[in-house]
Amino acid sequence: MEEDILLKLDNIELAEHEAATIPIITSDIRKSADECSRSLFEKIHGTKKANIAGLRRALNHLWQIRSSVSVRELNPNYFQFIFSDKEDKVKVSKGANWTYENQYLILQEWAEGISENHPGFQEVDIWVQAWNIPLHWLSSEVGIKLGSVFKQVKDVSVPQGGNLAGKCLRLLVTLDVNKPLLRCTHIQLEEKKILVQFKYERLVSLCFYCGHLGHLDRNCDKRMADIAAGNLREGLYGDWLKATESFFSHHINSSHPNPSPLSYTDNPINTLGFLKFQASDLKVEIPDQAASLMSTS
Structure with a gap:
């Protein structure tokens, strides 16, 4: 609204005293x-x-x-x-x-x-767990490629033996809050194709109807429009997208948290349970299809 008014004022004929320009100097704005x-x-x-x-x-x-x-x-x-x-x-x-x-x-x-x-207000960084990956595929390289379906992957953690980490990879990714949450993707090695399920840590305010963050289904504009049009359907999202608190709570307050400023969550990875890799440290060839997803997201 304010931008529309300013645009209008900038394109209309102003009175003489309105069109005047008042000079200011650097010291005038030093405090602010x-x-x-x-x-x-x-x-x-x-x-x-x-x-x-x-x-x-x-x-x-x-x-x-x-x-x-x-x-x-x-x-x-x-x-x-x-x-x-x-x-x-x-x-x-x-x-x-x-x-x-x-x-x-x-x-x-x-x-x-x-x-x-500002575009930065359309992004949120969050830890995502990638499940149903064969044990011998649990690598940082696979994690980086999985992360390519998100706007950006910033960090990857790989489970070590003798821990409750289970058979999942953890990815610190950037989400575009204007897009529905990703529920899954596929990875393939030669003839073997695997469905990978995503679970999100400390996920809040997810609409189970449209999959967007920021509102619940009872306040969903799309749901209201579908009701009005007689096209109401079952929601395709749910609590199953939320990672279980008990699974990752034992990784909080690690004695060896990642010092990198890229990892700015309150859930530093426990190095006793996971090996950590910075995405910038890994040179991974990303297939053309995944690369295109990164460039268009």
């Missing part, structure tokens, strides 16, 4: 620019409107930071968090996929011109 450099911008991906006071209380408890944080509401569910300590800002930005009232809080560093329409 410093605030922005200490800020994280946050968009809540969901339909439930956040209360700024409740959000501040919840995040102060969740983040466990030592300094104060000011919160500025820029638009509904779009906030600027101004940290008094830059180290606290870094800690939060490299922390978990934060959630508030079962909605993802998507954080972005400040950049000139940032708005709630």
Whole structure:
């Protein structure tokens, strides 16, 4: 709405005093620019409107930071968090996929011109478990290729023996929140083709009807439209897409968490149960079909 109004104003004839240009200098913006450099911008991906006071209380408890944080509401569910300590800002930005009232809080560093329409607010990083893979196929190379069906794969963990890790790979991937969640894919070695099921760790606010994050089926626009058109069908998503908490909870608070800033979740992989690989460290040939999925996602 605001962008439409600005576009309209930019294309109409203005009065003389409206068309005037007022000069400013660098010192005029020094304080506000410093605030922005200490800020994280946050968009809540969901339909439930956040209360700024409740959000501040919840995040102060969740983040466990030592300094104060000011919160500025820029638009509904779009906030600027101004940290008094830059180290606290870094800690939060490299922390978990934060959630508030079962909605993802998507954080972005400040950049000139940032708005709630920034592409980064359409992405969330999450750990995905890939199941039904033959034991002798459990490798980092396979994990990287599996991750190519997502927008980006950032990390892969491979189970070791003598642990409850089971026969699955764990992938840290970037999801496009505007697309339905992937339920499965296939991998093939020569004549053997395997269906791989995906399970998502700490998954919140999934619509079982359309498969999108950010709302539940009772608030699903597609479901409402199908009801109105007499085309209501059974939802093709469900709780089976959520990884069991007991499976991965013993990997939290590893004594050897991955120090890489790419792994910014609250679930560092236990190196006693998994071998870790950074996607950037692996040189893997990705088939043309998978490569095209990466480039178009």
